[in-house]
Amino acid sequence: MTESTKEPEKDFNTNEEAISRIRALRKKGADPLSIARKIKEGDRVALSQGITLIESKSPVHQSQARAIIEHCIGTKQDSLRLGITGVPGVGKSTFIERLGKHLTGAGHRVAVLAVDPTSGVSGGSILGDKTRMQELVQDNRAFIRPSPAGDSLGGVARKTREAVILCEAAGYDVIIIETVGVGQSETAVHSMVDFFLLLKLAGAGDELQGIKRGIMEMADAIVINKADGSNLKNAQKARVEFKRALHLFPPKENQWIPEVLTASALEDEGIQQVWDLIGSFASETRASGWFSRKRLEQNKHWLLQTIDEQLKLRFYRNPKIKEALEEQLRLVEENKTSPVTAAYYLLELER
């Protein structure tokens, strides 16, 4: 299964595992440069190690991770980053497994990552259990990484963005980022992918009510999954309704007209059509120059977002601030100070 012979591949979902893996790294005298070199040679163990460093909370590991990223960036430019979202129960895992097998079968190398800021609370609702993609997990052209442990959305999104860079450097040319279709994570995923796919089910007449408007607007395609058996007719009906609903939105900047397809991941129906559609999107937008322009915009956004996130982190991590913040919140609560004065007091304190 692994391309490296040094040790069997292992992914980590707990801090303890990550720490012991990093200790092992240190003992072996591993340095960022050599990890980066191995990642670029396609070494899956090194890739896992790199992502573990990205996910670590330790400042030392984070600076090592940054060095690795710096060595890896810009190595792979012809990848496709695909976001897949949908509410629990829509069949994301099966769909991704099926699509992944199609892709590896066609010679692609596929990495599957996840953005799931709720996993810390829910115990890892997506990708947490790798047995959910049993076939793909055994495919040596595929790399599956569970969602990083519970954290803020900003933190999880940053880690996933950085993991994408390493996966691309390791030679994976299709990066699938999975997210649950609830909450704020879709916006984060949308800001890091080239193509955004929304999985839906044909419902009992409530096709339109259940749609989170914002997500529909972001989608480059909607796939009605589980279009099989007695559900097929409903799925086809839902397809027409979704197509109609999409017409209510203003046209996309890239001139792409979102498509609605039906598929059955279970029966392996319609999966190739989904990939063909993504293929046309990629060639159209690459030809128009929009593909690379969007990636550039995403990178700039990522820079600014990282700064905002770190400014806050630096501020609120300061022990002086932590203590004073509680007191100021109490004073605000008792109407003894204004929120603005309290804020400025805290800001002065940090200087």
Next chain:
Amino acid sequence: MTESTKEPEKDFNTNEEAISRIRALRKKGADPLSIARKIKEGDRVALSQGITLIESKSPVHQSQARAIIEHCIGTKQDSLRLGITGVPGVGKSTFIERLGKHLTGAGHRVAVLAVDPTSGVSGGSILGDKTRMQELVQDNRAFIRPSPAGDSLGGVARKTREAVILCEAAGYDVIIIETVGVGQSETAVHSMVDFFLLLKLAGAGDELQGIKRGIMEMADAIVINKADGSNLKNAQKARVEFKRALHLFPPKENQWIPEVLTASALEDEGIQQVWDLIGSFASETRASGWFSRKRLEQNKHWLLQTIDEQLKLRFYRNPKIKEALEEQLRLVEENKTSPVTAAYYLLELER
């Protein structure tokens, strides 16, 4: 018209006016404490001066403004803060004028403020022209303040929040905050008021399509305005449709069930009913304790938001950062560095 005899009241919509007003203040040796004292005596000139200091970009004025706010906070606890939103053309000014006259007639003192981050671009689309509320402007129980000049939404929202404190200290017990129903300003206004009112028109069958879902969900009441003449029937029909649409939303935290009313600001019909509804809301939520809990949450939110805003401002204002940011954005663009490395480089630079 003014309660102070020192000089006639005058509002400012340009920086030049504000600066000359502040110069005048300085000549008279005005200090924050004496302005705050006068504001609490109900002096409208001092109130205008205080708000001008809040709106000034000068750090000196801002610290004076903070001192004034500190002296004014907590003086008035039984005020009602009312947000009114609606797209241009819905008749906001006429409605607010009519409602304002009802309120001053009933013994209330009414302040009208505005959050309109677009006013800098559009030349002041709301409240910019005080002639739009001619009757209310001449009412000495009312205080009308045009929207502060163009700025970021965050800045405008902060200024309006602070102006609310001063207005309440000056004895105004109903604070109306007007916003245009487009863009992001409604969320900001919603986060600073007790009751959020959405003004709508009966349209040509497109009642539901035109609704920004987020705004509908925020509304504590919807008023179909211009329910008069040949429009009356349509307005009544729209009322039923909106009531039905509101049922699709999950119940509000405060157990309040949003109401839909019709009104004609022009013919002065239904205005008292709107105020009665707001009155029931206030007494119900005051009795349940929700009213003050929400204000407390708003204050905490305000504190954290001020910190976030200032952290960013401090960072991006730094001339070293300004220069380096451009360079780093270029390097990111040329794929010579990663967005995260660039961000950390800039963050280190600031230290």
